[in-house]
Amino acid sequence: MARHADTIAEQLEELILSDAFSDGDRLDEVQLAKRFGVSRTPVREAIQRLALSGLVDLRPRRGAFVHQPDAVELMEMFEVMAELEATCARLAAQRITDDALAKLQAANQACEDAVAAGDADGYYRANEGFHHILYAQSGNRFLETETLRLKNRLKPYRRMQLRLRGRMAQSLSEHSAIVDALIAADGPRAADAVRDHVAVQGEKFHRLMATLQAAE
Amino acid sequence: MARHADTIAEQLEELILSDAFSDGDRLDEVQLAKRFGVSRTPVREAIQRLALSGLVDLRPRRGAFVHQPDAVELMEMFEVMAELEATCARLAAQRITDDALAKLQAANQACEDAVAAGDADGYYRANEGFHHILYAQSGNRFLETETLRLKNRLKPYRRMQLRLRGRMAQSLSEHSAIVDALIAADGPRAADAVRDHVAVQGEKFHRLMATLQAAE
DNA sequence: GTCAACGTTTTTGTATACAAGAAATGCCCG
DNA sequence: CGGGCATTTCTTGTATACAAAAACGTTGAC
Numbered sequence: 394m395a396r397h398a399d400t401i402a403e404q405l406e407e408l409i410l411s412d413a414f415s416d417g418d419r420l421d422e423v424q425l426a427k428r429f430g431v432s433r434t435p436v437r438e439a440i441q442r443l444a445l446s447g448l449v450d451l452r453p454r455r456g457a458f459v460h461q462p463d464a465v466e467l468m469e470m471f472e473v474m475a476e477l478e479a480t481c482a483r484l485a486a487q488r489i490t491d492d493a494l495a496k497l498q499a500a501n502q503a504c505e506d507a508v509a510a511g512d513a514d515g516y517y518r519a520n521e522g523f524h525h526i527l528y529a530q531s532g533n534r535f536l537e538t539e540t541l542r543l544k545n546r547l548k549p550y551r552r553m554q555l556r557l558r559g560r561m562a563q564s565l566s567e568h569s570a571i572v573d574a575l576i577a578a579d580g581p582r583a584a585d586a587v588r589d590h591v592a593v594q595g596e597k598f599h600r601l602m603a604t605l606q607a608a609e
Numbered sequence: 610m611a612r613h614a615d616t617i618a619e620q621l622e623e624l625i626l627s628d629a630f631s632d633g634d635r636l637d638e639v640q641l642a643k644r645f646g647v648s649r650t651p652v653r654e655a656i657q658r659l660a661l662s663g664l665v666d667l668r669p670r671r672g673a674f675v676h677q678p679d680a681v682e683l684m685e686m687f688e689v690m691a692e693l694e695a696t697c698a699r700l701a702a703q704r705i706t707d708d709a710l711a712k713l714q715a716a717n718q719a720c721e722d723a724v725a726a727g728d729a730d731g732y733y734r735a736n737e738g739f740h741h742i743l744y745a746q747s748g749n750r751f752l753e754t755e756t757l758r759l760k761n762r763l764k765p766y767r768r769m770q771l772r773l774r775g776r777m778a779q780s781l782s783e784h785s786a787i788v789d790a791l792i793a794a795d796g797p798r799a800a801d802a803v804r805d806h807v808a809v810q811g812e813k814f815h816r817l818m819a820t821l822q823a824a825e
Numbered sequence: 826g827t828c829a830a831c832g833t834t835t836t837t838g839t840a841t842a843c844a845a846g847a848a849a850t851g852c853c854c855g
Numbered sequence: 856c857g858g859g860c861a862t863t864t865c866t867t868g869t870a871t872a873c874a875a876a877a878a879c880g881t882t883g884a885c
Binding site: 396399437438441442445446453454466469470472473476477480484533534535536539581 | 612615653654657658661662669670682685686688689692696700749750751752755797
């Protein structure tokens with residue numbers, strides 16, 4: 394619908410996710426309009442969109458206030474993320490095609506190669522590919538879309554997770570467990586494997602909390 | 610943020626969900642503005658919001674087109690709904706309080722009473738109460754909110770489901786199975802019980818398909 | 826008769842103007 | 856000196872005006 398409003402929504406989202414605003418900050422329409430060199434109208438449209446995805450709270454006749462999730466909310470979102478991915482896996486175990494299974498194994502191999510090469514960025518991309526194949530093979534486009542939406546929302550908090558020493562190697566063996574369960578067409582086992590893989594627990598949990606503290 | 614835009618978004622949502630528009634219809638801004646007795650501005654804001662919830666597709670420089678889910682999409686959404694509720698149950702099995710468990714049993718009893726009295730509306734309310742307790746007892750507010758959101762989105766398609774002969778009696782025994790699993794703190798069993806309870810399968814599936822055909 | 830190109834007409838997207846409600850300021854009174 | 860109330864200022868919400876892009880119809884050529 395919008396040409397400017399589109400790009401402004403994106404830029405504004407970037408700004409909020411990159412912590413340029415802190416929790417509770419009011420988004421001043423005229424200020425943002427000036428900043429982007431447009432009028433208030435497209436800025437308001439952009440804010441409307443961000444409100445629906447939960448990045449800002451809209452208080453009638455008061456304005457828009459950025460909403461940065463606290464530790465509890467984050468854990469809740471990660472928990473739902475793990476469940477959504479586990480569901481993808483459970484369904485994929487029944488529905489995955491041989492072709493996609495081959496692609497999944499290839500993606501897993503790419504992960505291993507990246508780890509062997511010490512290529513963190515490469516691992517990130519290959520890992521993303523692995524997971525996206527899983528979402529698609531749930532055979533449920535709605536589920537796929539929703540999962541991607543939440544994944545995207547969690548992206549900025551995600552990158553801090555995987556830099557743990559030895560985490561990548563463990564991640565690889567978890568991938569293999571997932572693939573095995575899919576080969577066996579064992580839905581519940583696949584779901585459990587994915588849930589364990591994605592869940593934020595143990596050392597990951599402490600690391601996340603520490604990073605959140607530091608951000609304040 | 611909006612006073613008019615709020616109410617317009619609600620009314621427009623009502624209109625779309627109540628099938629006043631069919632799939633692919635263009636939402637004419639000036640026409641809607643006249644209809645609601647306002648200018649284009651609040652109408653546009655309302656449309657923006659509906660776009661995010663998937664009720665309308667926004668095509669840049671073209672306009673807003675209502676998007677009515679087809680049979681496949683509906684099944685996908687119901688499948689995700691079943692999974693979200695199952696997740697609520699799985700988590701609730703670990704986290705539910707004794708107090709809430711008592712309330713759940715009371716809600717179930719209210720369902721039974723309504724069935725005994727042949728009170729369809731009463732059953733609807735009691736059943737809704739039962740499920741909402743479950744969402745809340747997942748102990749995950751984010752999950753609770755998302756589940757409610759999807760439930761609301763599916764509401765218009767839901768009412769056609771439960772009027773099947775003998776369906777209410779079966780529903781009651783399913784409720785009992787859920788409660789039993791929660792009492793036993795058996796997460797996986799609670800999840801399965803809820804999934805079976807919510808899933809659209811068998812006769813429910815055929816009925817849904819038939820109703821969709823009739824709507825076209 | 827068909828198709829393409831041009832001009833007209835809608836319609837969307839943005840800017841600006843205006844109205845109304847909320848916050849801020851200062852003033853008066855206790 | 857402090858608290859409550861009125862006024863002023865600022866901000867949101869809505870209406871209108873304008874610009875640009877897309878749909879539409881017409882005309883003309885092949």
